[in-house]
């Protein structure tokens with residue numbers, strides 16, 4: 001079918017086209033009370049059928065009148081013959097009898113036609129009823145499709161915009177606080193890519209159900225698309241209550257899901273914007289809640305943040321950084337900072353992690369959280385990663401030349417970089433160029449590196465491991481914590497993510513996870529490192545739990561290469577006061 005102007009042209013079976021006026025359906029949904037979606041429906045077929053049937057009825061409707069007219073003629077003739085001839089006249093009787101017989105036949109034919117006509121009318125009426133029921137069902141289906149998300153059955157962006165906008169304009173008169181929550185699932189892409197879209201879809205449905213179960217009837221929840229959901233909280237006593245609801249939603253959504261016999265976990269990051277404080281119009285509130293959601297992601301994911309006007313300035317900075325980023329690689333504006341890793345037996349410096357920073361000419365030091373994702377999306381991360389390899393090797397060579405006892409330097413490898421065909425050669429050639437043992441370089445990868453493609457990264461890691469480099473699995477516990485990866489990849493070190501370390505002292509889940517990860521790592525013969533150690537309490541807990549090494553602000557923040565020289569010369573660190 002094609003739409004041409006206001007005419008819908010339907011391709012018929014015979015191959016020629018019949019123009020039929022375009023039908024507009026304006027659908028009203030009683031549940032929400034909103035005048036709904038205007039849709040063009042393909043109503044041509046049933047309507048065309050009805051037109052043809054009506055024409056047929058008109059023609060067949062004339063047929064019963066023919067015998068009736070005949071009958072009238074016979075009666076008239078009969079009457080005139082009786083008037084002019086003596087009725088007993090012998091020759092007139094056969095004529096009249098014939099005419100009577102004709103009359104009887106005509107009557108029978110007429111009654112038959114009348115019956116058929118009645119039957120046709122009844123059928124047409126029944127067809128009409130079935131058709132209007134079908135049309136109503138079609139209208140409802142069109143409305144459902146146009147206004148709801150097919151997967152979760154929640155309202156979609158369009159319906160949410162209608163409902164929330166009308167609610168906000170009413171609320172403007174009532175002066176109640178209305179709060180918009182913008183939710184985005186953490187690491188959903190990882191789940192989708194690794195477990196398949198079917199599992200991803202089932203997870204989204206389950207998240208949609210948890211969301212609605214946790215809200216009041218009066219709240220309006222919708223799925224915007226992908227892993228993004230929005231909620232308008234309509235009956236809050238105070239803005240503080242929004243934080244309680246956000247916390248409740250995080251807890252509800254973070255509970256594990258059992259999907260196709262697999263336990264899956266996800267958490268939402270939530271941004272919050274308050275009406276009228278953060279905006280009067282829905283569009284602005286959505287933008288602000290979205291900006292706050294990104295802030296929640298930056299703050300470590302699985303948490304919520306309220307909108308704050310300074311976020312706008314940060315978004316502007318982000319855009320500006322993106323524009324300058326390509327030039328920055330060419331103009332060598334990046335530097336590496338280093339953070340020591342310390343053994344828990346003797347507090348020896350065992351390694352340095354190289355962390356990239358952008359020395360921006362006007363903005364000063366910009367941290368990788370601001371540009372690594374952008375570099376990854378734009379395909380610039382390979383170029384940037386190769387720069388890190390060369391710079392780390394140059395620095396090792398410089399320290400060695402200065403007579404400093406160098407410990408291995410760990411560099412972070414991004415997923416695209418590890419999949420790049422030239423990756424192994426770049427490392428091998430650079431190490432050969434500087435002529436130091438390959439064991440002075442360590443590679444930190446995350447599970448994300450092997451999700452999309454396993455074999456090529458595995459081979460690259462095997463080759464580099466065979467050269468003597470150690471491989472660390474970073475951010476352990478935040479992805480799948482897959483035992484299969486630990487078994488099939490040449491991993492030497494597990495780095496427990498800092499999100500498990502911050503609450504370790506409370507003897508809750510995090511302490512149990514850390515203890516079992518340490519036991520698991522040791523059973524597999526791996527070195528276990530805890531990241532993000534900031535307090536003495538955490539340090540003591542990790543010592544008792546049997547962790548091998550720690551890294552974190554407690555001992556040293558990442559710092560420029562120059563400040564590592566003293567540390568490397570002494571080789572140990574002391575506990576902080």
Ligand SMILES: Nc1nc2c(ncn2[C@@H]2O[C@H](COP(=O)(O)O[C@H]3[C@@H](O)[C@H](n4cnc5c(=O)[nH]c(N)nc54)O[C@@H]3COP(=O)(O)O)[C@@H](O)[C@H]2O)c(=O)[nH]1
Nearest residue numbers: 355356367368369388412413414474532533534552553558
């Ligand atoms: N592909 C590449 N990724 C890189 C590179 N350099 C860094 N990164 C990744 O960027 C993320 C953020 O890094 P950064 O801002 O440098 O933060 C690191 C530390 O400063 C921080 N850290 C360390 N100790 C603490 C602590 O006690 N508390 C606290 N709040 N933060 C701490 O952790 C980051 C190091 O994390 P990790 O890499 O997981 O060991 C980060 O993901 C980097 O990996 C690069 O060259 N290439």
